[in-house]
Amino acid sequence: MEKQNRSLLLTVREAQDELRISRATLYSLINKGLIRSIKLGRSRRFKRSEIEALCERGAV
Secondary structure (H helix, E strand, O other), X not given: OOOOOOXXXXXXXXXXXXXXXXXXXXXXXXXXXXXXXXXXXXXXXXXXXXXXXXXXXOOO
């Protein structure tokens, strides 16, 4: 089995790239409750599983 070199938490930029959406759209999804994020100090992170689930639901 091959190990994946993928982080479990994504930055805002990484989440944008994965979803192919703008920063404003990403924050809109957060405000609508369609995606959850984790605040770490002044930074915001997203669970990779949340991003994948959003894609599977076809919300973006």
